[in-house]
Amino acid sequence: MKAIVKPTNQLKGTIQALSSKNYTTRYLLIGALAEGTSTIYYPAHSEDSDAMRRCIRDLGAVVEEDDEKMTIQGFGRHPKPVKELNVGNAGAVLRFLMSTAALCPEVTFVNTYPDSLGKRPHDDLIATLQQMGVEVEHNQGKLPITIRGGRPRGGKLTVSGSVSSQFLSSLLFLTPLLEEDSEIEVLHDLKSKVIVGQTLEVLQQAGIKIEASDDLMHYNVPGRQSYQSQKYVVQGDYPGSAAILAAAAVTNSDVTVLRLEENSKQGEKAVVDVLRSMGVNLTHESGLVRVLGNQQLLGGEFDGDHFTDAVLAMVAAAVFAEGTSRFYNVENLRYKECDRITDYLNELRKAGADVEERQSEIIVHGRPQGVPGGVEINAHYDHRVIMALTVVGLRSEQGLIINDAHHVAKSYPHYFEHLLSLGAHIELVEQ
Numbered sequence: 001m002k003a004i005v006k007p008t009n010q011l012k013g014t015i016q017a018l019s020s021k022n023y024t025t026r027y028l029l030i031g032a033l034a035e036g037t038s039t040i041y042y043p044a045h046s047e048d049s050d051a052m053r054r055c056i057r058d059l060g061a062v063v064e065e066d067d068e069k070m071t072i073q074g075f076g077r078h079p080k081p082v083k084e085l086n087v088g089n090a091g092a093v094l095r096f097l098m099s100t101a102a103l104c105p106e107v108t109f110v111n112t113y114p115d116s117l118g119k120r121p122h123d124d125l126i127a128t129l130q131q132m133g134v135e136v137e138h139n140q141g142k143l144p145i146t147i148r149g150g151r152p153r154g155g156k157l158t159v160s161g162s163v164s165s166q167f168l169s170s171l172l173f174l175t176p177l178l179e180e181d182s183e184i185e186v187l188h189d190l191k192s193k194v195i196v197g198q199t200l201e202v203l204q205q206a207g208i209k210i211e212a213s214d215d216l217m218h219y220n221v222p223g224r225q226s227y228q229s230q231k232y233v234v235q236g237d238y239p240g241s242a243a244i245l246a247a248a249a250v251t252n253s254d255v256t257v258l259r260l261e262e263n264s265k266q267g268e269k270a271v272v273d274v275l276r277s278m279g280v281n282l283t284h285e286s287g288l289v290r291v292l293g294n295q296q297l298l299g300g301e302f303d304g305d306h307f308t309d310a311v312l313a314m315v316a317a318a319v320f321a322e323g324t325s326r327f328y329n330v331e332n333l334r335y336k337e338c339d340r341i342t343d344y345l346n347e348l349r350k351a352g353a354d355v356e357e358r359q360s361e362i363i364v365h366g367r368p369q370g371v372p373g374g375v376e377i378n379a380h381y382d383h384r385v386i387m388a389l390t391v392v393g394l395r396s397e398q399g400l401i402i403n404d405a406h407h408v409a410k411s412y413p414h415y416f417e418h419l420l421s422l423g424a425h426i427e428l429v430e431q
């Protein structure tokens with residue numbers, strides 16, 4: 001699908017935030033790791049959450065659903081000895097399930113997105129699984145990956161957090177089920193640290209006890225624990241909503257997004273403060289964010305690691321801000337669905353933005369007068385590139401054509417529908 005994004009002066013209306021992808025994948029997994037029946041209310045429906053649902057079914061969970069909820073009868077510590085799993089393009093799903101797969105005799109994760117997930121590195125998690133006595137066959141740390149497990153061992157474990165927090169989260173899901181107690185030490189650095197808080201939150205909801213140090217670099221995990229089956233309610237998704245809020249900020253708007261909890265543990269909640277500090281007129285009360293956009297934005301300096309999945313949307317807003325903006329501590333954006341620094345900035349430049357890259361920084365010289373647009377954009381298989389370039393297209397002089405825009409469905413299948421309901425001028429054309 002191609003999205004023809006046309007200049008749009010005004011956005012107006014109210015939308016419900018989509019359900020959080022990152023909570024949905026977690027609740028599906030812990031529902032599967034429990035032995036009873038768990039219920040998830042308002043789960044996300046996106047390619048990534050569908051991937052987790054498909055894989056836990058393949059591993060033996062019984063999943064039923066209606067419009068409002070899913071029920072999961074889990075497999076506990078005894079997944080079905082499945083031979084092959086297909087996680088689509090979902091990084092978190094792959095990494096979380098690589099540990100679960102260690103409970104099976106032999107599972108191969110196939111490579112269905114060679115130009116996206118197929119290029120992402122998993123060496124750090126592979127190394128820890130090997131410490132646990134699991135045999136891993138891989139293609140230089142990448143897919144396809146075969147895990148030969150059966151009886152993974154806990155004990156003293158180390159994992160690097162310098163590329164992705166997902167490796168640590170993955171181990172935190174598995175280690176409570178092992179015979180041995182585990183002590184996990186995070187080496188080097190821990191990127192996307194905030195999201196580990198979401199992992200610890202859901203583990204606690206499932207009755208799992210873990211002692212975490214304040215800096216989230218050390219963990220004591222008692223073994224022989226069981227996941228309790230529970231009822232979970234999925235909150236609204238900040239990363240996806242960040243793009244809607246950015247679109248409202250760069251146009252003349254009165255846009256309200258519902259279901260965005262103020263006390264959420266999602267790091268991307270920070271976009272409310274980021275936009276506010278850029279001078280955007282915005283309120284956040286009772287789970288409702290309202291933006292009164294007037295196209296006036298100011299640049300600023302931001303540690304992007306706090307809101308990793310919303311950096312691209314905030315960069316898109318900064319393209320139209322007065323002055324220079326700097327998003328630092330974002331090197332791990334290079335290891336996502338595409339290289340979200342080099343690939344993304346190349347597309348922004350095509351649209352007419354003035355941007356520079358460093359190894360771990362994005363620098364934007366804002367153009368409050370707007371950018372020319374009038375070009376075709378390569379989506380690089382990346383939902384967040386698609387969402388962010390749409391924001392830029394709305395404020396450009398000649399619009400943008402975003403090719404392969406259907407990949408938006410990885411996290412936010414209703415993105416264009418939501419923007420259309422707010423009055424955006426967008427035409428969707430099947431390619």
Ligand SMILES: O=C(O)C1=C[C@@H](OP(=O)(O)O)[C@@H](O)[C@H](O)C1
Binds near residue numbers: 164165192195308309
């Ligand atoms: O744990 C998770 O669910 C995620 C962790 C983050 O990845 P990294 O830890 O690789 O930055 C984030 O970008 C991703 O969308 C989801």
Ligand SMILES: C=C(OP(=O)(O)O)C(=O)O
Binds near residue numbers: 089090092309337384
């Ligand atoms: C990077 C993302 O997801 P994942 O790592 O799970 O593929 C994302 O949703 O932006």
